[in-house]
Amino acid sequence: MRELGDIVLLDIVPGLPQGEALDLNHTCAILDLDVDVKGSNDYRDMEGSDVVVVTAGLTRKPDMTRLDLLLKNAEIIKDVSRHIREYAPRSKVIVVTNPLDVMTYTAYKTTGFESSRVMGFSGLLDVGRFRHIIHSRLGISYKSIRGMVLGEHGDSMVLLPRLTHVGVEPLHRFMDEKTIAEAVEATRKAGAEIIRLKGWSAHHAPGAGVSLMVQAIIKDEKAVIPTSAYLDGHYGERDIYAVVPCVLGAGGVEKIIELELTDEERAKFKASIKVLREAASQLKF
Numbered sequence: 001m002r003e004l005g006d007i008v009l010l011d012i013v014p015g016l017p018q019g020e021a022l023d024l025n026h027t028c029a030i031l032d033l034d035v036d037v038k039g040s041n042d043y044r045d046m047e048g049s050d051v052v053v054v055t056a057g058l059t060r061k062p063d064m065t066r067l068d069l070l071l072k073n074a075e076i077i078k079d080v081s082r083h084i085r086e087y088a089p090r091s092k093v094i095v096v097t098n099p100l101d102v103m104t105y106t107a108y109k110t111t112g113f114e115s116s117r118v119m120g121f122s123g124l125l126d127v128g129r130f131r132h133i134i135h136s137r138l139g140i141s142y143k144s145i146r147g148m149v150l151g152e153h154g155d156s157m158v159l160l161p162r163l164t165h166v167g168v169e170p171l172h173r174f175m176d177e178k179t180i181a182e183a184v185e186a187t188r189k190a191g192a193e194i195i196r197l198k199g200w201s202a203h204h205a206p207g208a209g210v211s212l213m214v215q216a217i218i219k220d221e222k223a224v225i226p227t228s229a230y231l232d233g234h235y236g237e238r239d240i241y242a243v244v245p246c247v248l249g250a251g252g253v254e255k256i257i258e259l260e261l262t263d264e265e266r267a268k269f270k271a272s273i274k275v276l277r278e279a280a281s282q283l284k285f
Contacts, residue, residue, distance in 0.1 A: 001031070001033060001211075002211055002214075002215055003033055003034060003035055004211070004214055004215055004218045004219075005035070005050065005218060006035055006036040006037070006038070007021075007024075007035065007036075007037045007038070008037075008038050008039075008040055008045050008046055008049070009021050009024075009037065009038070009039045009040065010040055010041070010042075010043060010045065010046060011039075011041065011056075012041060013041075014041055016039075017039030017040055017041065018039035018040075019039065020037075020039055021037040021038055021039030022039070024037040025037050043083040043086070043087055044087055046083070046084070046087050046088045046091075047087045047088065048088070049088040049091045050091060050092065050217070050218060051091060051092050051093075051094065051214050051217055051218065052084050052088050052091045052092070052093050052094070053094045053096060053121075053210055053214070054077065054080055054081075054084075054093060054094065054095045054096060054097055054103075054107065055096045055097060055206075056076050056077070056080050056097060057069065057072075057073040057076045057077065057097035057098070057103070058072055058073055058076075059098075059200055059201045060098065060191075060192075060195055060201055061195070062192070062195050062196050062199075065154070065155065069098050069099060070099055070102060070279055070282060070283075071282065071283075073097055073098065073099070073103055074102070074103065074106050074283050076097070077095070077097055077103045077106045077107055077110070078106060078110045080107075081093075081106070081107045081110035081111045082110060082111075084107075084111055085110070085111045085112060085113070089113075091117070092117045092118075092119070092217050092252045093107055093111065093113065093117060093118045093119070094119055094120070094121050094210060094213055094214070095107050095118070095119070095120045095121070095228075096120075096121045096122075096206055096210060098153070098201075099152075099153070099154060099279060100120045100121070100122045100153040100154075100228055101120055101122075101152055101153055101154075101228045101240075101241045101242055101243070101276050102241070102276060102279045102280050102283070103120070104118060104119065104120030104228045104241045105230075105240065105241040105280055106283060106285075108230060108241065109285045110285070114252075115229070115230035115232070115253070116230075116251055116252040116253045116254065117251075117252045117253075118230070118252075119213075119227050119228060119229055119246070119248075119252060119253050120153070120227065120228025120229075120241060120243075121206065121209055121210050121213055121227070121228070122153030122226075122228055122243060123148075123149050123153075123225065123226025123227055123228070123243045123245075124209035124212060124213070124225060124226060125153075125202070125205055125206055125209050126149045126153065126157055126159070126187060126226075126243075127147045127148065127149050127226060128205060128208075128209065129187045129190040129191075129205075130147050130149070130159055130164070130183065130184070130187045131145045131146075131147060133183045133186050133187060134147075134164070134166070134171065134175070134183060137175065137179065137183070138166065138174055138175070140166055140167075140174075144166055144167050145164070145165070145166055146164065146165050147159070147160065147161075147163065147164035147165075147171075148160045148163050148164070148226055148245055148259070149226050149243055150226075150242070150243055150244055150259075150265075150269050150272070151242050151243055151268070151269050151272030151273065151276075152242065152243070152272045152273075152275055152276050153228065153243060154275070155188060155275075156268075156271060156272035156275045157187075157188060157243070157272065158265065158268045158269050158272055159184045159187060159188075160259075160265065161180045161183075161184065162262070162265070163259065212225065213225060213227070213248060216248035216249065217248055217249065217250060217252060218250075220249045220250035221248070221249060222247050222248070222249045222254070223247070223248050223249075224245055224246070224247055224248075224257065225245070225246060225248050226243050226244070226245055226246070227243065227244070227245075227246040227248065227253060228241050228242060228243050229241065229242075229243075229244055229246050229253045229256055230253075231244070231256070234256045234258055235258060235266075235269065237273055240273060240276055240277060240280065241276070242269075242272065242273055242276055244256050244257070244258075245257040245259065
């Protein structure tokens with residue numbers, strides 16, 4: 001819908017991507033969108049891609065955490081990443097598959113690409129969920145609510161109410177500490193709640209967020225977006241992927257912004273990194 005370029009949908013299920021592509025092409029015709037969508041079961045059709053978005057993998061069931069998917073999805077991501085390396089060696093890669101940060105690390109290790117070209121989507125989703133809760137409590141436009149998140153896309157995520165603003169005022173001017181804590185907890189549980197209610201994972205909101213990341217790259221926007229990125233000394237951490245504020249442009253992750261954290265925020269971030277390292281240690285490359 002943003003007319004960022006033509007799209008190839010790849011899936012291992014015969015007919016599925018072709019049918020989705022046909023449906024989307026009809027959508028483009030109705031909305032006057034000059035975008036061509038092609039469905040394929042052949043990885044060779046990704047050749048020449050500027051950006052590859054990876055959503056392949058098993059999805060969570062209601063009783064599962066994101067980390068429960070670790071080993072099975074790691075094998076899927078390794079296979080997909082090998083094909084990306086072969087057929088789209090100059091692309092930027094955005095991983096959406098859970099457990100997000102560890103799967104992004106897996107894609108980075110397997111493709112052999114520069115870390116700036118491999119990133120994970122989730123930060124916009126978690127911030128969006130937090131903003132939705134604030135909006136529903138305060139009745140204030142989404143346009144006026146801004147926030148940030150760090151660490152794992154999962155139960156140890158570090159939302160930053162101190163750095164969340166409504167207009168130009170800090171969030172605590174509008175909500176007391178108890179209400180803010182409830183909003184943070186509801187944000188952590190939002191993904192599981194969606195699965196409980198409709199039986200499968202969120203996809204509308206992730207699609208919207210990924211489109212903003214793709215747009216930032218294609219249009220070289222230099223947009224600040226919370227992104228799962230490779231830490232190489234940033235925030236005192238190395239050789240791990242975690243969500244941090246990043247500048248996204250034509251080069252992919254062009255800069256990681258290091259926020260000034262309180263001792264409490266930094267301790268939570270370190271704890272989140274520990275969770276990610278423990279998960280990553282289960283994988284072999």
